[in-house]
Amino acid sequence: MHCIESGNVAAAYGVKLARAQVIAAYPITPQTPLTEKLSEFVDGGEMQAEYIPVESEHSALAVCIAASSTGVRAFTATSANGLLYMSEQVHWAAGARLPIVMCVVNRGVGAPWTIWNDHQDSISQRDAGWIQVYACDHQQIIDTVIQAFYLAEAVSIPVMVCYDGYLLSHTYMPFDIPEAAQVDHFLPPFKPAYALDPSQPANLNTVTLPDIRPDIRGDLAPGYMEIRHNLHTDLRQAIENVAEIDARFKDTFGRGGCPHVEPYRSDDADFIAVCLGSLSYQLRDVADILRDEGLKTGVCGIRLYRPFPDEAVVDALAKAKGIVVFEKALSYGNQGALCGDIKAALYHSKQRPFVRNYIVGLGGREIKTADLLAAFRASCAQTDDETDTPQWIGLNL
């Protein structure tokens, strides 16, 4: 069924179709309409789920951790400082290997207060051990939410579905709501890897010592380092899972085909703009204009950010002369986090394009297509600039 709705509503329909059983969330702008919509679904009997109101984001994810431990499908959503407030539980959910799905409706992080869009919130949690996928439009939001549950449960790792606050969360766009029967076929009920059961008491995630030690039966149990190594190994493996799930999704629903990176006119491009989220669609206009000027330019949106799909990134970028990374986040005192990842991925390729970094749109500062165009054009002309310092677009110092 086609409809015209906001990105938050698209996410809510995805959660409903995925038949999440427990939803716990605390309202925070710009995520609020998503959880409001879900509470409407539950209240109206359209969705068979337990909606648990909580007093904070920390509690929201704690509830999801408890629910997921008992073997039910759990969902939460947040933004910005709310995500940071739940950060301790974010790390816990990954270490505990619980397949929770969370929408992060991207917003800048205070101080000073901002409620507007950038990516600093989810980027700040990139090393927590979650899978991070970025959506670029409403169709990708609903499709990614449905796939996220399948992915999380297949690899027993929680998944963040990130999408831009306001630019996607509050704008209206046409998208297709998949048929419930088809989603049920694609995403069968959650069969937990382990579920808490009073008849079979267990210790979960109790304190580990630096070394491994035998359990009460005398068998050596994995210790902290083993469990964390397994998380990393399974995250790396998840790169393939993401591709398989995308292919299955495409078979059923006819959409997808870009599980790791989403290229646009980049096959023969000399210069490729790289970014996360909806910015990559704005950059398509820039690439088109520069193509008309005779510059072979393209765009490569990064959809899967953690685990980082190095191979797909190298395949998409290594043949170019230059890469221009536009970022709505910064590893303060260094460079854009994505830029560092792109450079690391390209380090081993025989032909290494130059990599330039622009910081844009922090705290919702308007990203003007004309500014992107000027920056991209200048980067194509100035290929010998070796600076590692990111340049800022839209600053008024």
Added chain:
Amino acid sequence: MGHPIFARKKSHSEPGPGDAGKTGSWRVRRPIIDLAICIPAKTNSMACFNCWLYCPDGVITRTIPPTIDYTYCKGCEICAEECPVDAIRMVEETELIKKEL
């Protein structure tokens, strides 16, 4: 216990003595019950047992007299604090080891 694929990727274990290793080695001071003062020992009745009730590790028995499993007792001193007649004395392990030598 658990899913074959993820069984060893998560931290879960059967509860029971020794799940955290032989934690008695963590102990700095050892609780020793003076049976001449201890209420159940002295009165030969199933009374008091505050030490058993409050022990966070469950290493004290609800018996006459109560006994402490030093293999797992971490020496937290809660039993000594809770004993209403101060029958539990905390003794430096180093002193005891010197005597044992």
